[in-house]
Amino acid sequence: MPYPEEAEGFQVDSPDTYTNFNRRFFKLKPFGDYDVDIKIEACGVCGSDLHTISGGWGDQKFPLCVGHEIIGRAIRVGPKVTLIQEGQRVGVGAQSYSCGECKQCKNDNETYCPVLMMDTYGSEWPETGIVSQGGYSSHVRTHEHWVFPIPEQLETNLVAPMLCAGLTAYSPLVRNGAGPGKKVGIVGLGGIGHFGIMFAKALADGYIATAEEGWEKDHLCSFDLIINCASSSQGFDLAKYLSLMDVHGRWISVGLPEEDGQVIKAQNLIANGVLIGASHLGSRREMLDMLKLAADKGLRGWVEELQIGEEGLKEAMVRMKKGDVHYRFTMTGYDKVFA
Amino acid sequence: MPYPEEAEGFQVDSPDTYTNFNRRFFKLKPFGDYDVDIKIEACGVCGSDLHTISGGWGDQKFPLCVGHEIIGRAIRVGPKVTLIQEGQRVGVGAQSYSCGECKQCKNDNETYCPVLMMDTYGSEWPETGIVSQGGYSSHVRTHEHWVFPIPEQLETNLVAPMLCAGLTAYSPLVRNGAGPGKKVGIVGLGGIGHFGIMFAKALADGYIATAEEGWEKDHLCSFDLIINCASSSQGFDLAKYLSLMDVHGRWISVGLPEEDGQVIKAQNLIANGVLIGASHLGSRREMLDMLKLAADKGLRGWVEELQIGEEGLKEAMVRMKKGDVHYRFTMTGYDKVFA
Numbered sequence: 001m002p003y004p005e006e007a008e009g010f011q012v013d014s015p016d017t018y019t020n021f022n023r024r025f026f027k028l029k030p031f032g033d034y035d036v037d038i039k040i041e042a043c044g045v046c047g048s049d050l051h052t053i054s055g056g057w058g059d060q061k062f063p064l065c066v067g068h069e070i071i072g073r074a075i076r077v078g079p080k081v082t083l084i085q086e087g088q089r090v091g092v093g094a095q096s097y098s099c100g101e102c103k104q105c106k107n108d109n110e111t112y113c114p115v116l117m118m119d120t121y122g123s124e125w126p127e128t129g130i131v132s133q134g135g136y137s138s139h140v141r142t143h144e145h146w147v148f149p150i151p152e153q154l155e156t157n158l159v160a161p162m163l164c165a166g167l168t169a170y171s172p173l174v175r176n177g178a179g180p181g182k183k184v185g186i187v188g189l190g191g192i193g194h195f196g197i198m199f200a201k202a203l204a205d206g207y208i209a210t211a212e213e214g215w216e217k218d219h220l221c222s223f224d225l226i227i228n229c230a231s232s233s234q235g236f237d238l239a240k241y242l243s244l245m246d247v248h249g250r251w252i253s254v255g256l257p258e259e260d261g262q263v264i265k266a267q268n269l270i271a272n273g274v275l276i277g278a279s280h281l282g283s284r285r286e287m288l289d290m291l292k293l294a295a296d297k298g299l300r301g302w303v304e305e306l307q308i309g310e311e312g313l314k315e316a317m318v319r320m321k322k323g324d325v326h327y328r329f330t331m332t333g334y335d336k337v338f339a
Numbered sequence: 340m341p342y343p344e345e346a347e348g349f350q351v352d353s354p355d356t357y358t359n360f361n362r363r364f365f366k367l368k369p370f371g372d373y374d375v376d377i378k379i380e381a382c383g384v385c386g387s388d389l390h391t392i393s394g395g396w397g398d399q400k401f402p403l404c405v406g407h408e409i410i411g412r413a414i415r416v417g418p419k420v421t422l423i424q425e426g427q428r429v430g431v432g433a434q435s436y437s438c439g440e441c442k443q444c445k446n447d448n449e450t451y452c453p454v455l456m457m458d459t460y461g462s463e464w465p466e467t468g469i470v471s472q473g474g475y476s477s478h479v480r481t482h483e484h485w486v487f488p489i490p491e492q493l494e495t496n497l498v499a500p501m502l503c504a505g506l507t508a509y510s511p512l513v514r515n516g517a518g519p520g521k522k523v524g525i526v527g528l529g530g531i532g533h534f535g536i537m538f539a540k541a542l543a544d545g546y547i548a549t550a551e552e553g554w555e556k557d558h559l560c561s562f563d564l565i566i567n568c569a570s571s572s573q574g575f576d577l578a579k580y581l582s583l584m585d586v587h588g589r590w591i592s593v594g595l596p597e598e599d600g601q602v603i604k605a606q607n608l609i610a611n612g613v614l615i616g617a618s619h620l621g622s623r624r625e626m627l628d629m630l631k632l633a634a635d636k637g638l639r640g641w642v643e644e645l646q647i648g649e650e651g652l653k654e655a656m657v658r659m660k661k662g663d664v665h666y667r668f669t670m671t672g673y674d675k676v677f678a
Contacts, residue, residue: 104560104586112586112611114560175587221443221453228605247443247451248514250614253605261604266567266592268600269617272451273514275589276615278608 004028004037008338009137010313011063015055021313026065026133028141029125033080036147038090040338043135043308044069044161044301045316045329047191047231047255048094052122053317056258061122067135067331068094068120069163071156074147075139083144089156091148091291092140093163094281096120096132100145108283110145111171136313136331138338148287151295158300161191161328162290164281166301169196169227170290171282172252176225178203185223187241188230192254194302194327196227199290202297219244221272228253238262245274253278302326307333343367343376347677348476349652350402354394360652365404365472367480368464375423375486376415377431379677382474382647383408383500383640384655384668386530386570386594387433391461392656395597400461406474406670407433407459408502410495413486414478422483428495430487430630431479432502433620435459435471439484447622449484450510459485475652475670477677487626490634497639500530500667501629503620505640508535508566509629510621511591515564517542524562526580527569530640531593533666535566537638538629558583560611565590566618572596577607584613592617641665646672 007028010021031037049066051057070092074084084090097118098110105113118125120142121134134140150159169192178184184204186196223244228251230236245251251274269276282290294300306312308331316329346367349360370376388405390396409431413423423429436457437449444452457464459481460473473479489498508531517523523543525535562583567590569575584590590613608615621629633639645651647670655668 107586109586109612114610247446247448248616253608256605256609261602261607263600264603264615265572265598265600266595266617269592269615270595270619271453273448273616273618276603276608277587277612278605279612280609 004139007133007137007139009065009133010310011065012053013063015053018053019314019317021136021310022063023310024063027130028139029128029130029132031078031141032143033078034143035078035141036074036081036084036090036144037076038070038072038092038140038142038147039075040070040072040135040138040140041334042071042156042160043067043331044163044165045320045331046094046164047320048164050317050320051256051258057256061124061131064122064131065133065137066121067137068092069160069165070135070140071150071160071163081144084147084149089150091150091159091163092120092135092142092146093167093287094120096142096146108285110283111281136308138334145284148284148291151291153295154291155300157305157330157332158303159294160330161301161303162195162294165191165328166195167282167287167290168192168254168279169229170199171286172227172254172279173199173203173225174286175279176250176252178225180204182224183222185226185244187226187228188255189327190229190231191328193229196229198299199293202293202299216240216244222246223249225250225252229255231255231257233257233259233262236262239268242268242274245272248273248275250275250277301328303328303330305330305332308337343478346472346476346478348404348472349649350404351392352402354392357392358653358656360475360649361402362649363402366469367478368467368469368471370417370480371482372417372419373482374417374480375413375420375429375483377409377411377429377479377481377486378414379409379411379474379477379479380673381410381495381499382406382670383502383504384659384670385433385503386659387503389656389659390595390597396595400463400470403461403470404472404476405460406476407431408499408504409474409479410489410499410502420483423486423488428489430489430498430502431459431474431481431485432506432626433459435481435485447624449622450620475647477673484623487623487630490630492634493630494639496644496669496671497642498633499669500640500642501534501633504530504667505534506621506626506629507531507593507618508568509538510625511566511593511618512538512542512564513625514618515589515591517564519543521563522561524565524583526565526567527594528666529568529570530667532568533641535568538632541632541636541638555579555583561585563588567592568594570594570596572598572601575601577601581607581611581613584611587612587614589614589616640667642667642669644669644671647676
């Protein structure tokens with residue numbers, strides 16, 4: 001059989017055993033006319049992976065192979081594929097399908113499609129019973145719209161985390177007007193936040209990282225935009241942050257903390273008419289723009305590499321849980337594990 | 340003495356006795372070069388008055404005369420006043436001063452001034468010990484920036500509620516792009532909301548009032564803007580309303596409910612990337628634009644008149660507390676009470 005109908009990867013079986021990765025074969029979705037088969041070469045380790053397998057985001061479809069910052073090689077393209085060529089180095093991010101027909105999909109808002117939202121892992125393909133499996137595996141099979149050519153200037157191991165964390169930071173920056181003359185802040189300096197600073201600096205005149213004691217006093221009522229990348233809301237003094245916003249400034253959250261949320265009244269927002277929002281990934285167009293910006297400006301993730309496998313994945317999750325990562329792990333060495 | 344240094348009005352002494360209005364004289368602020376003395380002819384009854392005197396918004400400076408939808412006659416103008424002429428019919432709204440010098444004041448954001456915010460009632464004038472008193476009284480003394488000429492087409496009793504409720508609805512509509520082709524919703528059909536519908540209809544192609552059972556099903560993910568005018572958040576299903584918003588649509592609250600607020604997580608906002616905000620009154624420029632729009636299009640409040648006095652004010656508060664008003668009271672008959 002020339003092409004794989006199965007992939008081999010590392011699955012978790014339950015939140016109680018989320019650091020135990022089990023090497024298994026699993027079925028890929030049926031190959032469609034617009035699909036691309038990708039042999040994986042690297043995959044970033046996203047906070048979502050940990051939230052998902054440890055149960056922090058609620059019920060999931062186990063057993064599950066996570067990982068959605070995928071870089072690999074297109075080894076087969078469907079007969080109607082025009083966006084990707086066989087042999088090309090490509091990436092896949094956190095989303096792998098949407099309806100493609102609705103108003104949102106037609107307006108570069110496919111990550112907000114209300115009709116059909118397929119995550120790269122953990123979503124069931126309609127009428128197949130097959131649950132999508134992620135990039136801690138040998139192969140993924142993905143519709144061409146969700147497969148992105150990688151500019152040659154970008155190194156596989158360093159660009160991988162851009163496919164989710166990078167785009168998650170980039171999209172709200174460009175959608176909310178980060179650019180010359182704007183004062184942009186990044187809260188939460190993890191995987192997403194470090195890209196946020198990188199892209200804010202590449203897009204806007206300046207940026208400020210909110211780490212020093214008493215820093216807020218000089219910045220009251222002055223920020224046009226803050227991207228909140230914090231992955232936890234414990235002890236988070238939202239009112240203090242909102243006091244930094246200029247009139248009608250925007251506080252956009254991209255992290256999805258596991259905690260209960262925060263009590264918000266109109267009274268909290270009225271002093272400066274601030275807008276609170278959230279952002280979900282980014283469009284294909286934004287992904288391509290971001291990769292081009294990164295290639296043009298020499299931007300790359302700050303990455304620590306770990307060998308893909310039971311041990312490496314366990315280490316990644318244990319250390320990420322402790323916050324012991326600056327600022328992103330990329331699982332590499334796929335060729336040593338998958339023949 | 341040709342000009343009053345005192346005004347006579349109806350004050351409340353405590354939240355426990357908020358339906359008892361006591362007729363008294365009280366001192367006006369010292370007359371400044373830019374001040375205008377106004378003999379009051381009518382005053383709308385705003386939800387803020389009730390929230391304030393009944394203690395729902397916390398501690399206030401009692402004794403207090405409320406009322407901030409004021410129409411009257413300019414009977415004296417300071418030597419540097421250029422915006423108002425003696426004898427002119429004018430209005431005063433909920434705010435009566437700001438610093439005038441900061442970035443916000445210079446950018447038509449004076450209602451968001453972080454330096455000095457003087458409400459028409461209940462704020463202490465710096466270095467005087469004098470607490471501002473509202474429009475259930477014979478006179479107010481107000482800086483010209485906060486005094487608005489009333490177009491002759493607009494009837495005193497019907498335009499009065501526009502000075503706060505009208506502007507509160509108008510400003511977030513124009514600041515958030517209500518106009519041809521936009522789908523605008525108004526939630527909470529009270530004093531502010533009925534102006535919201537009026538102005539939304541005057542500005543945009545259409546509007547939808549959210550009162551009928553099951554109405555949301557036809558409108559999922561479709562609104563560009565909803566102005567939330569609800570004065571209470573009890574039993575309020577925010578998630579249902581947010582599901583109506585188009586991607587990056589805006590949910591703007593102008594009511595300030597007394598309840599604790601609602602728990603919001605980024606997860607609630609991410610499906611459509613909706614922005615949640617609040618809006619505070621509106622600028623002088625917006626006030627003038629609104630009055631012109633009302634004059635040009637023949638818009639006016641739906642008003643029930645009540646005679647100013649102890650009885651009339653008590654009736655206004657008791658009935659407003661029960662929601663028994665469609666859609667605004669205006670206190671009138673000032674000439675019968677104040678010589």
